[in-house]
Amino acid sequence: MIKINDLIKKMTLEEKAALCTGASPWTTTPVERLGLPELTVSDGPHGVRRVADVNDLIAASLPATCFPTASCMASTWDVDLIHAMGQALAEECIALQVDVVLGPGANMKRTPLGGRNFEYYSEDPYLAGQMAASFIAGVQSKGVGTSLKHFAANNQEFRRLTISAEVDERTLREIYLPAFETAVKKAKPWTVLCSYNKLNGSYCSENHRLLVDILKDEWGFEGFVVSDWGAVHDRVASLKGGLDLEMPGPRERRIKAVEKAVRSGDLDEAVLDESVRRILGIVFKAAETSKGGSFDTTAHHALARRMAAEGMVLLKNNGILPLKEQQHIAVIGRAAEEAHFQGGGSSHINPTQVDNPFKELQKLAGNTELTYAEGYPAGTAFDQSLIDAAVKNARSADVALLYLALPDSKESEGYDRADLDLTPQQVALIKAVTAVQPKTVVILNNGAPVVMRDWINGAAAVLEAWMMGQAGGGAIADVLYGKVNPCGRLAETYPLTLVDTPAHINFPGGNGEVRYGEGIFIGYRYYDAKEVPVQFSFGYGMSYTSFTYKNPNVSAASFKDVDGLTVSVDVTNTGKVAGKEVVQVYVHDHKSGLVRPPKELKGFAKVELQPGETKTVTLALDFRAFAYYHPAYKRWITEDGEFDILVGASSADIRCTQTVMLQSTLELPCLLNRESTLRDWMEDPRGKRVIAPLFQQMAGQMQTAFGGGEGEGTGMDSFFMEMPLLRVLHYQESTLPMPPEDLVDGLLAQVSQND
Numbered sequence: 017m018i019k020i021n022d023l024i025k026k027m028t029l030e031e032k033a034a035l036c037t038g039a040s041p042w043t044t045t046p047v048e049r050l051g052l053p054e055l056t057v058s059d060g061p062h063g064v065r066r067v068a069d070v071n072d073l074i075a076a077s078l079p080a081t082c083f084p085t086a087s088c089m090a091s092t093w094d095v096d097l098i099h100a101m102g103q104a105l106a107e108e109c110i111a112l113q114v115d116v117v118l119g120p121g122a123n124m125k126r127t128p129l130g131g132r133n134f135e136y137y138s139e140d141p142y143l144a145g146q147m148a149a150s151f152i153a154g155v156q157s158k159g160v161g162t163s164l165k166h167f168a169a170n171n172q173e174f175r176r177l178t179i180s181a182e183v184d185e186r187t188l189r190e191i192y193l194p195a196f197e198t199a200v201k202k203a204k205p206w207t208v209l210c211s212y213n214k215l216n217g218s219y220c221s222e223n224h225r226l227l228v229d230i231l232k233d234e235w236g237f238e239g240f241v242v243s244d245w246g247a248v249h250d251r252v253a254s255l256k257g258g259l260d261l262e263m264p265g266p267r268e269r270r271i272k273a274v275e276k277a278v279r280s281g282d283l284d285e286a287v288l289d290e291s292v293r294r295i296l297g298i299v300f301k302a303a304e305t306s307k308g309g310s311f312d313t314t315a316h317h318a319l320a321r322r323m324a325a326e327g328m329v330l331l332k333n334n335g336i337l338p339l340k341e342q343q344h345i346a347v348i349g350r351a352a353e354e355a356h357f358q359g360g361g362s363s364h365i366n367p368t369q370v371d372n373p374f375k376e377l378q379k380l381a382g383n384t385e386l387t388y389a390e391g392y393p394a395g396t397a398f399d400q401s402l403i404d405a406a407v408k409n410a411r412s413a414d415v416a417l418l419y420l421a422l423p424d425s426k427e428s429e430g431y432d433r434a435d436l437d438l439t440p441q442q443v444a445l446i447k448a449v450t451a452v453q454p455k456t457v458v459i460l461n462n463g464a465p466v467v468m469r470d471w472i473n474g475a476a477a478v479l480e481a482w483m484m485g486q487a488g489g490g491a492i493a494d495v496l497y498g499k500v501n502p503c504g505r506l507a508e509t510y511p512l513t514l515v516d517t518p519a520h521i522n523f524p525g526g527n528g529e530v531r532y533g534e535g536i537f538i539g540y541r542y543y544d545a546k547e548v549p550v551q552f553s554f555g556y557g558m559s560y561t562s563f564t565y566k567n568p569n570v571s572a573a574s575f576k577d578v579d580g581l582t583v584s585v586d587v588t589n590t591g592k593v594a595g596k597e598v599v600q601v602y603v604h605d606h607k608s609g610l611v612r613p614p615k616e617l618k619g620f621a622k623v624e625l626q627p628g629e630t631k632t633v634t635l636a637l638d639f640r641a642f643a644y645y646h647p648a649y650k651r652w653i654t655e656d657g658e659f660d661i662l663v664g665a666s667s668a669d670i671r672c673t674q675t676v677m678l679q680s681t682l683e684l685p686c687l688l689n690r691e692s693t694l695r696d697w698m699e700d701p702r703g704k705r706v707i708a709p710l711f712q713q714m715a716g717q718m719q720t721a722f723g724g725g726e727g728e729g730t731g732m733d734s735f736f737m738e739m740p741l742l743r744v745l746h747y748q749e750s751t752l753p754m755p756p757e758d759l760v761d762g763l764l765a766q767v768s769q770n771d
């Protein structure tokens with residue numbers, strides 16, 4: 017620390033300004049005079065995209081392992097596996113001389129149309145936060161840094177460099193920030209990458225509230241904030257807003273602008289020094305890890321295969337899978353010959369090798385005859401002759417395997433999806449093949465949900481194989497043949513149609529802004545609340561075995577919020593093969609001051625069980641598991657009352673429910689004011705104490721005057737409960753000994769005296 021402060025004193029203004037802007041597209045500015053090395057960053061997050069020439073923004077990258085993308089990684093629900101992948105990634109960074117990898121992406125999947133959803137984990141902030149934290153911990157355990165991105169509310173590609181995400185405070189705190197918050201607090205990423213977009217009218221790159229008040233001060237982030245590539249508009253404003261490093265470089269004009277602002281007094285040099293201090297801290301930390309050497313391409317390929325297999329989600333299976341000894345399998349679809357294993361854009365990896373799905377299948381198929389038909393052309397063109405040939409192939413076989421990949425034109429960084437459909441040719445192909453071959457398995461390669469209701473009934477099985485990474489071809493074969501028992505679970509809901517999705521009428525916005533009108537209700541929070549049927553629920557996925565849940569237990573029937581709770585359940589593998597189950601814990605609040613989703617994920621664990629084996633799964637629920645963010649109090653609050661602890665195999669498959677009583681230990685300030693309604697007064701214990709006598713009197717008078725209303729909470733009673741106390745008093749002004757305002761102020765004073 018002292019060393020850094022001393023160094024800052026020795027640095028000239030020019031050197032400090034230059035350090036805060038990249039020297040090249042991928043490196044920071046070294047200060048040779050003082051022995052300060054440069055820092056090299058490279059894209060991720062599912063592999064290392066180390067460009068061969070750091071002076072070239074879009075240069076070809078060196079070979080590295082392409083792991084499955086985040087959709088698949090999250091579907092493993094396996095924090096240990098993500099950690100292991102992070103470590104492997106760090107080994108590759110070391111070999112490829114990279115100090116910081118630009119990932120993970122912890123943004124929410126607000127709508128399945130988001131072009132970069134394949135790079136993001138989930139529609140649920142708790143799951144995304146755990147995944148991001150584990151990834152970061154894995155990478156950083158080897159002395160390589162991460163860049164948690166894209167901070168924040170980066171949920172679409174439409175006008176991605178300029179759109180303003182209009183998000184209310186509660187939604188931000190409960191949905192769009194928690195994954196970042198968890199990752200920052202739990203895993204301490206070296207850097208955070210701020211997003212291109214504006215948040216509530218202010219560019220994230222110069223958003224003081226986001227970068228300083230929340231990230232640095234409230235969450236205690238100690239590293240530096242780097243801009244997304246080209247996200248800075250005004251360098252001086254961004255430094256003031258808490259953006260430490262601008263990328264990419266070089267940007268001579270920016271450096272000069274900073275120098276000028278300091279000299280003119282527009283920018284306090286202490287602000288610049290703070291950014292320099294943060295950057296130097298990471299530069300020195302990175303220098304502790306010596307770089308170079310090689311990495312184990314074979315071991316990493318094997319890890320990529322395991323991750324892919326464990327992230328794939330078996331969505332439907334009428335018993336056809338795992339494949340048994342067959343005479344003849346028709347393998348249909350281009351994706352069997354050309355693996356679709358990653359998405360387009362900055363995360364595009366140059367793989368060390370790529371498994372060919374057909375050849376990998378052949379290796380496990382033994383003596384079974386495999387015949388191939390292309391099924392559909394590249395892109396979105398339509399070619400009936402390919403369907404006809406596929407149908408012929410399928411008819412002559414015992415089983416058909418349909419390998420279908422969404423074309424790049426339908427899904428990539430840089431543009432959103434226009435629909436949730438496979439191509440018309442692919443849909444026609446499924447229908448035609450399943451019509452002649454009931455034993456058809458559909459295997460999907462895509463980064464985000466596709467709709468299936470037009471064709472799923474005809475398929476015997478459906479496997480969601482994602483953008484599966486370079487070893488995915490082998491992983492598909494592993495799952496089809498039962499070498500890996502499927503254990504992926506959806507980290508996002510599969511809707512029946514696009515119009516059912518939560519953000520549908522608020523996406524992608526216009527006039528420079530997108531209003532997050534659905535608020536906290538994204539993903540299953542929305543489908544649950546609106547009782548909208550879905551194709552597949554959040555948390556869902558099939559296995560080749562079955563599991564039972566027994567003996568649910570909570571550590572206390574009544575507990576204090578600060579103490580939290582532990583929940584346990586015995587899970588048994590009741591089938592004939594070993595398998596893994598993902599035990600999910602959701603919390604349901606019976607009654608709350610502000611509306612809450614019917615249930616929210618607050619814990620999960622993945623357990624491996626041999627046939628007949630039982631394990632007790634225990635999960636801890638802390639204060640935050642029961643709290644919600646209250647914008648009026650500007651903090652997370654709990655309220656006394658009952659909660660259901662729901663333990664299940666998906667958000668729609670709850671196996672045990674325990675009801676517990678929470679006691680809040682919070683002493684919240686009184687929010688009553690002149691505008692407070694009678695209901696507000698009566699629902700606040702302090703307010704109720706003060707106005708109870710007056711309330712009785714007024715209730716009687718209102719009843720006489722207006723009639724109606726029988727019993728508490730109905731009719732006239734409710735009518736006047738919705739009125740501000742002050743307004744009610746206005747009606748009776750002539751009978752009052754003082755102006756109503758003075759009367760209310762007096763009552764408010766009594767409340768604060770009792771406080």
Ligand code: BGC
Pocket residue numbers: 059060118165244245362
């Ligand atoms: C992307 C980032 C990426 C950066 C550097 C940007 O366009 O949004 O995710 O890390 O480029 O390639």
